[in-house]
Amino acid sequence: MVAGMDLRHAIAVVTGAGVGGGLAVAERLLDEGARVVLTDLEETGALAAVLDRAGGRAAFVRADLTVDAEVGHVIDAAAGAFGGVSVLVNNAGGGAHPPARFPDATPEQWTRTLWLNLRTPLLATQLALPHLRAAGGVVVNVGSTAGIGAGPYVWPEYAAAKAGLVRASTSLARVAGVRVNCVVPDWLATDRALAQFAALPDPGPPPIPLSRLCDAVADLVRDEDAAGRVVVLER
Numbered sequence: 001m002v003a004g005m006d007l008r009h010a011i012a013v014v015t016g017a018g019v020g021g022g023l024a025v026a027e028r029l030l031d032e033g034a035r036v037v038l039t040d041l042e043e044t045g046a047l048a049a050v051l052d053r054a055g056g057r058a059a060f061v062r063a064d065l066t067v068d069a070e071v072g073h074v075i076d077a078a079a080g081a082f083g084g085v086s087v088l089v090n091n092a093g094g095g096a097h098p099p100a101r102f103p104d105a106t107p108e109q110w111t112r113t114l115w116l117n118l119r120t121p122l123l124a125t126q127l128a129l130p131h132l133r134a135a136g137g138v139v140v141n142v143g144s145t146a147g148i149g150a151g152p153y154v155w156p157e158y159a160a161a162k163a164g165l166v167r168a169s170t171s172l173a174r175v176a177g178v179r180v181n182c183v184v185p186d187w188l189a190t191d192r193a194l195a196q197f198a199a200l201p202d203p204g205p206p207p208i209p210l211s212r213l214c215d216a217v218a219d220l221v222r223d224e225d226a227a228g229r230v231v232v233l234e235r
Helices: 020-031 045-057 068-082 107-135 156-172 191-199 210-222
Strands: 011-015 035-040 058-062 087-090 138-142 178-185 230-233
Touching: 011 020, 011 068, 011 107, 020 035, 020 045, 020 087, 020 210, 035 045, 035 068, 045 058, 058 068, 068 107, 087 107, 107 138, 107 156, 107 178, 138 156, 138 210, 156 178, 156 230, 178 210, 210 230
Parallel strands: 011 035, 011 087, 035 058, 087 138, 138 178, 178 230
Antiparallel strands: none
């Protein structure tokens, strides 16, 4: 365990926190004493259960993070509810099952993928920066190994966006006193991924336990020397 920032005093925003990795990270931060604002398109049953257990230390903000005003609303809501923001986990991404991928996707379809996976975390960081600066805070971006390979990939616009997110994290590193880092997981053991994995004829190594993602995020939050760091989680 890395010592540094005390999570018992942290105020965190976790995007894409309705299910899977985002929800697991939010739970870990809550378990370690942080106050957490969770945001997603919908309040899932699993998210509602987390809110119920956390009591007044957690809040949910429904938002479409491809809409600029709603990104700003999430940051403002967190600051209003808990008095600031000291941790921002930019986990929202992916894009579920797009009807088509580049080059067959329409410009609107592939632009939405770029927007959610790269523009949204950059905008959230920019809007949260005054609060993070005041708190000596930290941003942890959640990328994907799709963005660090050099070979063909079935979803080019997603790979390009995640590559940009990794490089943005290393480029910012320590901006206005705010640390920026990135966790880059391979296939995570979410419910959806496990179902897909079970159907593959030759799946290879199993997906990564969500606990490994949570450990990596928590370590990067705590470690006050971590700035511009990229942690790759391989299967």
